[in-house]
Amino acid sequence: MENSASNNILDFLIHLDPFDQLPRDIVATLASTASVKYLAKGESISFHAFCEQRYLYIIRKGAIEQRTPLNKLRARLGEEDQFGFTFLAPLRDSEDGYRAEAIDDTLLYLIPHEHILDLCEQHPELHDYFAATAKTRLDSAVRSIVKKEDKGLFFRSVGEVASENIAVAKHTDSIMTVAATMCGKQKSSCAVIVTQGEVVGLVTDRDMTQQVVAKGIDIHLPVHHVMTTNPILINSEDKVIQAISLMLQYNIRCLPVVSDHKVVGLLTTTHLVHNHRTQSLFLIEKIKYANSISALAALREEKQVIFQALVESGVSAEIHGQVMSMIMDAFTRRIIQLTEELLGPPPCEYAWMVAGSHARNEVHMLSDQDSGLVLDDNASEDDRVYFAQFATRVCNGLAAIGYPLCSGKYMAATPKWNQKVSRWKDYYSKWVASPEYNKLLSISVFMEVRSVYGKSELVDNLQEHLHQTITASPRFLSALTRDAIETSPPLGIFNSLVLEKGGQNSNTLNIKKFALNLIIDLARIYCLSAGGSLTGTEERFQYAVKHGTLSQASCDNIIGAYRFITQVRFKHQLNALTQGNEANNNIRPDEFSSFERKHLKEAFKIISELQDVAKLKFVQGP
Structure with a gap:
């Protein structure tokens, strides 16, 4: 029989992510295994790799500060927050220890390690949620933001929606023969041209009109005289959204679909515009x-x-x-x-x-x-x-x-x-040589x-000058880093939006200023430190890994944080737009779900840790 304490724990857990996804009887069983721990203000729990008793800790009331062995703030947690994830892992996979100190009188629910493992065994979909690594938990969170049934056409494979009516011809076939093939049984708007089984070209009905008829080309000539060489291809396992991106990027109407280097279908804009949600993506054609x-x-x-x-x-x-x-x-x-x-x-x-x-x-x-x-x-x-x-x-x-x-x-x-x-070029030279505030801006x-x-080429020339100037001025990277780490992510309790020391208290969180901009700045710094001139945030981090200035684990973590924060930002902006309000980057703390608060804090902690590493690596002394 359930006692009063387990009933109270059950009533709390059943509304808390991810337990709210489980049948009530499963949560009731879990609640019966939980214990209650009270920490008076100032009391603490120490975590280290050799902890024999391991738990998932859930804050029922109060507030906790996590601090590293060097007493640096790791995170501030409040009601409904959970911690102890890293110490749910096997001993060899655990991270260095930290201390959880109550900054207010705090009531905790403790669920034993072995029962969390049993739960994940019964419900594998929760395994990533309780993973020891932040990257795995954030990747899971990104996937969870959008329900599978909402992804629709965009996330179907290209092979599922491509037409099997595709004309295939040899590069030595005559233009007339290829045209006849396109108009024949296949009735295809495009012919894929192959040589020894390899796709070497593409001919569309538009090519037949503009390149053959309009120019009076001899229709008995081999088709390779009018085909488009080195066509863009897409794999049958790729997603429709990737196909749309390629069509937009290269302004093309037809994509041959291949599997094991063999042409298996054709994807055209006609296949996609029948769906109203993809039709709008061909806005570029209208523009x-x-x-x-x-x-x-x-x-x-x-x-x-x-x-x-x-x-x-x-x-x-x-x-x-x-x-x-x-x-x-x-x-x-x-x-x-x-x-x-x-x-x-x-x-x-x-x-x-x-x-x-x-x-x-x-x-x-x-x-x-x-x-x-x-x-x-x-x-x-x-x-x-x-x-x-x-x-x-x-x-x-x-x-x-x-x-x-x-x-x-x-x-x-x-x-x-x-x-x-x-x-x-003069601007760039002066900015790099004297990186004061206004020039850094x-x-x-x-x-x-x-x-x-x-x-x-004018811009290429300019970029080349910029990166040569930066390479010759190592002091610049130090100044850029110092400026970038001046703002810290909010490691605080969202309910009252307690920010890290030096932050500002407000009734909203500017997710661009206190999160996304910090990641963009870090990507710029790490890429420049490796001598890179890339511009995309994710590709910059990946470049830094390839050239040895950033570890793969840190790269995975920060990209996971970037993706999750961006998804949260877009979701809140979309909600504002659909409600007829103006979209912005300022989000009220009470608008965050328990799920979002939990994973945003995880992401902010990753940003803060990478800022610390950047400071040690790139900031020179006075």
């Missing part, structure tokens, strides 16, 4: 043919539809950013083209350079404009007048379609950021840049 700013502005609402589809599909932060960046690229290019048509051809070579999240291919619903104009060094003063008007029109056009003007005026429309290559915006239109 390409819009003939005015007002026509482009009419498409701005589709951005939100795409954002919603991506969030609900649970795609990774990396894919989400790539898709949204390709759309912003397309809008930017089309506005530039329309502006050139209006003002006349540009008087000299130039490149439209994007910076910040746009350059990192991490665009999201709240991304504003960060841009610059890089002019050829031969540009005259009259040329500068043209580009001043040009940049203003482009920036205003982007604002009209939903990309806000940068509040800090880091835009090509600002004269300071509309300069010749040589002037941009500027370089943090323009540290990641890429060209989206014009002569890309």
Whole structure:
């Protein structure tokens, strides 16, 4: 018979993640194994690799601070929080010890280690939740944000939705023979051209019209004269969202589907646009043919539809950013083209350079404009007048379609950021040589840049100069690190939003300022320390691992934290939009679920630990 204590524990656990996913009788059995421990304020529990009695600790009331052997704050935990995960692992896999000290009178529920293991044995889906490593727990959390049944088409394999009607021809077949094959039994809009079993080309019905009929090509010639060589392929096991990303990135309509190097099907835009959620992802095609700013502005609402589809599909932060960046690229290019048509051809070579999240291919619903104009060094003063008007029109056009003007005026429309290559090089040289606050602010915006239109070599030249300058100035990395670790993630209790010392108390948490920006800064530092010039957050960490400045375990942990925090951010922004509210980065603590609070604290702890490592590795003494 259940006693009063176990009934109280059951009533608490049954509403707590992940126990709320279990049948009541299973939770009741677990509650009957739990014990109760009271810690007066100031009392503590020590954890070390040789603890003989191991428990999962759940805070019923009160608050706990976890501190390392060097007395550094590891985390602050409050009601419903759980700890002891790392000491649920076998002794050899446990991490170094820490101390859990009550900062208020605290009541704990203790569930023995062996009963948690039994529970995971009966319910394997909980195994990752109670894993000893933070990466495994966060990966599990990312997957849990989006329910499997909500992922729909995006997460189906390409092989499931591809058409089996595909024409296959040899590269020596005549154009007429291939056309007949496409129009025959297969009725395919595309023919895959092979040589000795390898895919070497692609011919579409559009190619037949534009490359053969329009140009009067002899239809008896071998098809390799008109085929597209080295076509983009996709594996049948890949996901539909990956296929859509490829189609958007390379502006293609047909993707041959392969398995074991054999063509097994064809995926076309026609297959995908029948589904209303994927149709919007082909917004780029509409942008390409819009003939005015007002026509482009009419498409701005589709951005939100795409954002919603991506969030609900649970795609990774990396894919989400790539898709949204390709759309912003397309809008930017089309506005530039329309502006050139209006003002006349540009008087000299130039490149439209994007910076910040746009350059990192991490665009999201709240991304504003960060841009610059890089002019050829031969540009005259009259040329500068043209580009001043040009940049203003482009920036205003982007604002009209939903990309806000940068509040800090880091835009090509600002004269300071509309300069010749040589002037941009001077900027970078001065910023790196004297990294005071205002110069670090500027370089943090323009540290990641890429060209989206014009002569890309101008931006390549600029980037090469930047990285050569950084390499020659080791003091710069120290200053950049010192600035990046000045802000700490909130290791506090979300219910009252107690922040780490030096933080600010507020009724909201700015998840961008106190989490995502810190990860982006760390990625930049670790990549630069390895001599890398990559711009994407995840690829920067991976580059650092490859070149020995970051451990694989630390990389896995910080990328897991980045993905989870990004998912939480997007989910809350989507909720605001669907409720007719303005999306932002400020989240009220009471809006976080128990599940989110728990895993966000895990993620924040990972950020804090990597900041500590960066300080030791890269910050030089005075």
